[in-house]
Amino acid sequence: MTTTTAVPAGAAPIKRARRTLSVPMILLIIAGGLALFSLVRVISGANDLTSVGQVSGALQLAVPIGLAGLGGLWAERAGVINIGLEGMMILGTWFGAWAGYQWGPWTGVAVGIIGGALGGLLHAIMTVTFNVNHIVSGVAINILAVGATRYLSDFTFAEAPGGSSKQSPRIDAITEITIPGLSDALADLQAKHWFFVSDLAGVLGGLVTNLSLLTVIALLLVPATWWVLWRTGFGLRLRSCGENAVAAESLGVNVYKYKYIAVIVSGALAGLGGAFLAIVSTGIYQEGQTGGRGYIGLAAMIFGNWMPGGLALGAGLFGFTDSLKLRGGAENVHAMLLLLAILLVLVFAWQLYKRKHWQAGICLGVSGLLFAWYGLTDALPSQFVDAAPYVTTLLVLALSAQRLRPPKVIGQPYKKGQGK
Template identity: 85%
Template sequence: MSTSTVSATSAAPKKGGGRRKLTLPWILLIIAAGLALVSVVRLISGANDLTSVGQFSGALQLAVPIALAGLGGLWAERSGVVNIGLEGMMILGTWFGAWAGYQWGPWTGVVLGIIGGALGGLLHAIITVTFNVNHIVSGVAINILAVGFTQYLSNFTFDKTPGGSSKQSPRIEPITEITVPGLSDWLATLQGKHWFLISDAAGALGGLVTNLSLLTVVAVLLVPATWWVLWRTAFGLRLRSCGENPVAAESLGVNVYKYKYIAVIVSGAMAGLGGAFLAIVSTGIYQEGQTGGRGYIGLAAMIFGNWMPGGMALGSGLFGFTYSLRLRGGAENVHAMLLLIAILLVLAVAWQLYKKKYLQAGIAAVCSAGLFVWYALTDQVPSQFVDAAPYVTTLLVLALSAQRLRMPKADGMPYRKGQGK
């Protein structure tokens, strides 16, 4: 079966529908514009840690598990299977990664974490693809089972080892970190000058070459690798055709069940790798509840990215940056973000006026004015708002982007072999 033949099964977006695909030049332009805007906010607010090397290094580390969960969701949903169970698969990845990591080393933990997540994906595939159970019900069940299963295992494994307990594992040996000598120090010095845009760019680049775990490098490379496999190979084209029109794909000889199984197992493996990253790299220890909803936020990043790897990576970076703000400088940095959001809403007002959507423009103008007043009359924000900032960001991003999204046409729809006959 030729690649061109299968492509006919994948319905193209209608004119005017959906968003344009984010090519590399557009992604770089968005990053540059965002960096310039953050630089303006930093100068006005005086929150110099907003674009420091430590801020970007922390943001990258926090974004990686979210991005891996997002990649997992992308693989599954491109094949037509909704994977709400990513959170549970991440939990399995954290437990198995830590269990193997403290005994046989961190890289063994990474492999076992991937396998643990893949087993969760296999279970989800059996339930949804073979038995045609509702995808949401299956995902929620896996999330609940993963919590109970790991709690049960911890009671007779970690609880009986030195340094462990029923809620956490012993300390895991760290994975090698990379710091580019000379370049890292130079960028840190340049960032410390606090020059407009130049210092901010130095902070961003410094975060990419300072204390960078080898597993972070692997995780980042998985984003372009996923794009290449799904959009530049015949295998990827067949897999995506299963998410667009499985009946037509079957009529052209595609084994739809096989591709759905592969996609959902890979989805679980990606989420498991994200969980192993949390346990081995982020904290160096397994702790009960440490995923903290990152599987769900990964799904939000995938939706924000319009089911594309590049957009998903941008969304993950945004959420990771927000998490890092909460951990570094807390209230001061989040207070500065009020100004950033207010400026973004001003730009939204201009855009809505250009499109002659006066009601939306009015609502955005009122929200922007409120944020400007809040920023001007206060020096800090309540600690509760600081803690909630990542989740508020998730809701805002989804609310602002939801109207221009295009999910795979057969995503979440039941499919039986031979149903088109």
């Protein structure tokens, strides 16, 4: 990507390559973020903030969000808005549980993927073939998925032993991986609560303890998506449909085909996220268990600027925020007030350096309020703890809105031959 700088009238604009982060710089940023977390943990006494259990729980909560976000990435890179991710996840949970309790968890995963892909196919037919408004089509799929799964549950799960009209029988678990020796050593090191070292041990321990095989597959899908979409001719043609479908058609790209492939893969990934929820996260299907994760996955994709790496970071952030209320609850969320206040001080210094004085003043004022809130309270109301993931979603989208660069023709109707 390039940017242009101001030049005298009549002169050609000078294009300047946008700087990209090197691997050492990325590692340095991660280390700095972990040090900040460690500082907050030491000050607040919330020692569970970066524990092995906290990181492991955050990863498990982040995977369905990340899979939904990956699904949105595939569709929107091809120019199709996919608000229907939530409905496709719902189809994945139901079909995954339905097949999983009868024929085993891996069959459930496969059927859950198929269920989500069917939702993606329906979305592709409506948006690509019939040019239905993408938002309307997505909302319709969400509503249809809720009604269809509720209807199907009444005469499948309700008649199965251990099931009911709102939940499935128990599903067998997928094999979990724990690296012996290393896992115990990292847990012992984390329990010492040393600055930074224990926090690093907690993060690494969470990645090697009780890790489901499906989690490993989901994590590998992030670099796989990057490679397919940015390092292959197939990915170049697919992305061209989202940047300029008319130009892509003029170069011989079958735009309809690539849009269909992208949206069906999008539904399949969302369905996999739903199957993960039913089979790995809970071991059972429950009505309404997606809990808006399809929408949060869409937010993670937007936060990541339609890139797999940024999407993974966004999913991790939302998963971590969601896990705070499960382990430590109010104490951990209360500590996050301190973290947010310190982050705003850093943003204040950056805005001041950029000579954006009124933005810097707002950051400093909000930071002062958060410091006061943290200092004057010992815990937060349970309602705020429950709302923390959704508040985080809104804050992240609001703060990242200025740097977003979506595909150019996303959501725009396309008809074959319109460029001729």
